[in-house]
Amino acid sequence: MLQGWVIVLTSIAYLGLLFGIAYYADQRADRGRSIIASPYIYSLSLAVYATAWTFYGSVGRAAVDGVGFLPIYLGPTLIIALWWVVMRKILRISKQHRITSLADFVASRYGKSALVGGVVTVIAVIGIVPYISLQLKAVSNSFVILLQYPEIVMPATVGAVPVLQDTAFWVASALAIFTILFGTRHLYAAEHHEGMVAAIAFESLVKLLAFLAVGVFVTFVVYDGFGDVFSRAAAERELAPMLTPIESVAGGYGSWVWLTILSMLAIMFLPRQFQVTVIENIDERHLNKAIWLFPLYMLAINVFVLPIAFGGRLHFPDGTVDADTFVLTIPMFERQELLTLLVFIGGLSAATGMVIVETIALSTMVCNDLVMPLLLRMRRLALAQRPDLTGLLLGIRRGAIVLILLLGYVYFRLAGEAYALVSIGLISFAAVAQFAPAVLGGIFWKSGTRRGALAGLAAGFGVWMYTLLLPALARSDWLPRSFLEAGPLGIELLRPLELFGLAGLDQITHAMIWSMMANAGAYVAVSLLDTQSAEEHRQASLFVDVFRRDGGGARLWRGTASAPDLHAVLARFLGAEAADAVFARYARAHGGTWPDPALEADADLVHAVETQLAAAIGAASARIMVAAVAKEEALTIDEARELLDEASQVVAYSHRLEQKSRELEQATRELKAANERLTELDRMKDDFISTVTHELRTPLTSIRAFAEILLDRPDLDADERQRFLGIITRETERLTRMINQVLDLAKLESGKAEWNVASVDLRQLIDDSVAATSQLFKEKGIALETDVAPELPLVAADHDRIMQVLLNLLSNAAKFCGRPDGRVRIAARVAGGDLRVDVADNGPGINPRDRETIFEKFRQVGDTLTAKPQGTGLGLPISRQIIEHFGGRIWVESAPGRGSTFSFTLPIGPPHAGRDRPTLAAA
Amino acid sequence: MKGYERRTGQRLVALGLLGALAFNYPILGLFNRAVTVLGIPLLYAYIFAAWALLIAAMALVVERGRAK
Incomplete structure (x- = not known):
């Protein structure tokens, strides 16, 4: 049937x-x-990336x-x-500047330079031509092969047939x-090619x-699944190395x-990709889904x-069958006519899709950025005065399409x-990778200049x-051929495939290595040496800071223009309607009506037009x-900068305000x-005073009570009197x-406080304090043992103060020791760079929640209502002050x-500045 | 909204860098050996599995971030 x-x-x-689909849309x-206002359609349209090259060529390359x-x-x-990060910025810029193509984008960034646009267009056209020829080759080859069905014959060499018999033509x-x-x-102008x-x-x-379909057929019908194909391939001596292929590539x-x-660069800068991704995008948010849908398509x-x-x-x-045709020839070999x-x-789809979008994108570039600027500059044609130019624009684009194909x-x-697909x-x-420095530099680096690009x-x-x-x-x-092998004019260093002797790649x-180095190098170097014109500076700021300001381009224009002229x-380009x-919208926004000959053509209107x-x-x-x-007064670079800075200053001010x-x-x-802290301190002071007064009143009350008894009862017997006087004395001492x-x-x-810091021998100090308290321990029948390491280093401290601490701890221990067989043990040793002293008793112990509070002033463990306080409640807080001081x-x-x-x-070592600072302060 | 955009952007960039590592020397070299997984050469299985995972992660980052 074929x-x-x-x-x-x-x-x-x-x-x-x-x-029909296009017409309907x-x-x-x-x-x-719109039927294309969907992220799914958008993602599918990005898949124009997969051309006949993917369809036939991937297999061809994989087979090698x-x-x-x-x-x-x-x-x-x-x-x-x-x-x-990147494409959303490009999208936003393109929408704001109504960009029509990649060349337009680059030209607009570098001061709306017609020259830059022209250069980009020329590069794109020349660069893409081989790619288009690839599609032609794929379609014509597949057609010719198909014609021979059921025989599988490779097409004759091109050039052997005259043009008019050549399928590709x-x-x-x-x-x-x-x-x-x-x-x-028709002229789509701003609209999209929906x-x-x-x-x-x-x-x-x-x-x-x-x-x-062909994949499933080959894998699961002709063979028995993935494993089967690969294991059969592994059995072939010739194919086996391809299973661990990276070194063999x-x-x-x-x-x-x-x-x-x-x-990576191609997916962004191929004219057709730029067209579908940026120009044809109707909603920035479609990009979100495309970020994972498009890779999924490729997978x-x-x-x-x-x-x-x-x-x-x-x-x-x-090897008689070209690997580039396997997709087609396997179904043919298996006599699957419908699948074939x-x-x-499918191949036709891949090729036509690519050719249509690519040539439309390129023809827009050729028309807008190459031919029109040239025609408009030719004063003799007086194009600017022609009433309707839409026909001319369409003509140029059609011509460009024919020319490119x-x-x-x-x-x-x-x-x-000479080459595979x-x-x-x-x-x-x-x-197209050559556009990368100019575009990426252009949107992230303000200093890139026109001449640099x-x-x-x-x-x-x-x-x-x-x-x-x-x-x-x-x-x-x-x-x-000698051009390749011996280099131009026989200069080996300039051999095009091993430039400057760079071989083995x-x-x-x-x-890529040489061109990217030359490209990025020249772009950066020239930009750094160059200065921007006012227009360039303005566009650079608008592009790079697109997310930071909206529009604002109009403010940078100064001149005079008449509204009817602009209209x-x-x-001429859009039609009168x-x-x-546009003018009516503008007039309404500025409180006027259109047509109105008196409508003032200010910078905003000029910008809108x-x-x-x-x-x-x-x-x-x-x-x-x-x-x-419009008679424009040229802005100097300084003026432009001033105007731009004004805008950025406002932003800066608001930042500073924030x-x-x-x-x-x-x-x-x-x-x-x-x-709050002060209030707390104040409260603590009040507490302290009230506690102190309370504590002072207790002994005072008992002194007064006993003194009154003595006063009122002169007949008291001598023993009793003696006892009361003893109490009064003790309470006074307390x-x-x-x-x-x-x-x-x-x-x-x-x-x-005054501190007398000196090197202190703690061993001696402990002996002294044990001696001083031995009477107390003996009285209470408590055993006191000492366990001091024989060699203790000296510490820097105040002898009397440390003594105070030791006495306090020992008397506390004596006070709270267990009865009847109380035991207290004092030990000293070196631990982790410090000297450590422990005083242990076998008393009732301390509740966990009290362990910190006992170091606070006037806190004693136990129920103060029932148990008589046995000390002042200040010993431990003072000890803490002393120890922490050292x-x-x-x-x-x-x-x-x-x-x-x-x-x-206590830290070991001689006194140092930080620790004896209070001494100096006291001195 | 701004926070979502920045966060999603950073997450995607991180995924891109992760992918760049996964599909390059030396990680790729680890899988470049004559072993098969379910009959599929290890390298092919690895590339396609890692690719699918990467896409799934990207989908997750984009879609889940938006729901919030």
């Missing part, structure tokens, strides 16, 4: 279906009910070196993760007509389904990395590449046979031509048109905290001791019923 006419009719019917768009084709799809997956012509009908039926996007999305579905990891980088279309490739090698072991036809349609065909005839595609990838583009493109394009022509014998890696210019709408124009004919051409009717208010809040918070301690503590706390620590370890151990540490 006769020639069936194939041709099916193809035509398929293209007709596409056209356009109709819907005109009625304001296994995973070598994958970086082309892994790269986009990785870079798309950065799109959230007819394919090119058909595609040209189709694209013209498709993309240039019909085209709908058709492309449909084609993406078709090619995916076709490829999956030409160039190994280096080439893998460069292919990844190359495809899906690659899953079966390896099985098909190995299947092909197993089917056609003698489906594959052909013709160039593609010519390249196909010249160089088509993949290699041809990579040459184009490397060409031009230098970078020229240098990078020059190296690309020399290392990739010329060798391609030489291999096809259009240049002498594959051609693409070699070209006339707009009407659209121009009226220029943006509208830019959407139709590109920034550079729009600039020229507006400049022709910061000030934040600082104020902080200060308020600190003040509040300080106030009172004196308490007052002394309060004064002592006050001195310590205020830092006014840089030590005091604490208690205890468990109820198991005694308690009071410990303190």
Whole structure:
């Protein structure tokens, strides 16, 4: 059933279906009910990335070196993760400036320079031509092979047939007509090519389904699943090395990395990708879903590449069948007519999708950024005065489409046979990668200048031509072969494939290294040496700071213009109706009506007109048109800077204000905290005073009571009298001791205490204090043992103060010791760089919750209501003050019923500045 | 909204860097050996599995962040 006419009719019917979809989508768009306003359609339209090269070429490459084709799809997956940062910025800029193409974007960034736009256009056209020729080659080859069904015969060498009998020529012509009908039926201006996007999305579905169908067929019908294909391949001596393939890929990891980088740049800067991703985007939020949907598409279309490739090698072991055709030839070999036809349609989808979008994108560039600026500059044509230029614009675009496809065909005839599909595609990838420094630098680096961009583009493109394009022509014998082998004029250092002796790399890696170095180097170096014009500076700021300001471009224009003149210019490109709408909108916003000859043409209006124009004919051409009717006073760079700075100053002021208010809040918070602390201190002071008075009153009360008894009862017997006097004396002593301690503590706390710091031998000190308290222990029948290490280092401390601490701890221990067989043990040793003293008793112990409070003033453990206080409650707080003053620590370890151990540490060593500071203060 | 955008952006960048590591020397080299998983050469199995995981993670970051 696969006769020639069936194939041709099916193809035509398929293209007709596409056209129908596009027509329907356009109709819907005109009625304001877009069918492409969906992130899914958007993601599918991005899949125009997968061309005939993917469809046929991936298998071709996989059949040679296994995973070598994958970086082309892994790269986009990785870079798309950065799109959230990079592509959203490009999208926002493009919407704000009504960008119409990649060339327009670059031109607009570098001061709306027509020259930059032109250079980008030329590079894009020349760079993409091989890629288009690849599509022609794929479609015509698949057609020719299909015609021979059921025989499998490779097509004859091109060039052997005259042009008019060459299938590729007819394919090119058909595609040209189709694209013209498709993309240039009328001037879309600012609108999107909604019909085209709908058709492309449909084609993406078709090619995916076709490829999956043939993949499933080969893997699961012809073979018995993935494992079967691979194990059969592993059995073949020739195929086995491809199962651990990276070293076997030409160039190994280096080439893998460069292919990844190359495809990362290609997915952003191929004119057709820029077209669908940026220009045709109708909602920034669609990007979000595309970030994972598009990589998913690429994953899906690659899953079966390896099985098909190995299947092909197993089917056609003698190498007579080109691996690039396995996708088609395996179903043919298996006599699957419908599947074969489906594959052909899938390949046709992949190729036509690419050609349509690419040529529309390129023709827009050629028209807006190359031809129009030139025509507008020719005063003799007086184009700016013509009433309606829409026809001219369409004519230029149609011409450009024909010309580009013709160039593609010519390249196909010249160089088509020397390379596999993949290699041809990579040459184009490397060409568009040259846009990366100018675009990425342009959106993140304000200092990139017009001349810098031009230098970078020229240098990078020059190296690309020399290392990739010329060798391609030489291999096809259009240049002498000696050019490759011996270098131009026999200079070996300049051999295009081993430039300056850089050998051992594959051609693409070699070209990428040199061209990227030349490109980025020239861009940065020239930009740094250059100064920007006012227009450049303005555009640079608008691009780089797009998220920080909105619009604001109008403020940077000064001059005079007449509203009717501006209206006339707009009407020429958009038609009178659209121009009226713009002016009416503007007049309404400024409180006037249109038409009104008195309407003032201020900077805002001029800006509005220029943006509208830019959407139709590109920034550079729009600039020229507006400049022709509006008398603009050139801004100097300083003025522009001033105006821009004004805007950024406002931002800076508000930032500073924000910061000030934040600082104020902080200060308020600190003040509040300080106030709370003060209140707390005040409360503590009050507490202290009331506690002290309370504590002082207790002995005072008992002294007074006994004194009164003595006064009232002179007849008291002598023993009784003696006893009362004894109590009064003891209570007085207690009172004196308490007052002394309060004064002592006050001195310590205020830092006014006197310290006599010297090297102290703690061993001696412990002996002294044990001797001083021995009487007390003996009285109470408590055993006191000492356990002091024989060699104790000296510590820097105040002898009397440490003695005070030791006596306090020992008397405490005596007080709370267990009865009847109390035991107290004092130990001293070196522990962790400190000297540590422990005083342990076997008393009732201390509740965990009291362990910290006993170091506070007037806190004694036990119920103060029932038990008589046995001390002043100031001993431990004073001890803590003393120990901490010398840089030590005091604490208690205890468990109820198991005694308690009071410990303190003192740092070993001579006194140092920090520690005896209070001494100096006291002196 | 701003916080969501910045956070999602940073998460995606991190995923991109992770992917760049996963699909490069030396990690890739670890899987470049003559072993098969369910009959599929280890390297192929690894690349496609890691690729799928990476996409799933990206989907998770984008879609879950938005729901909040």
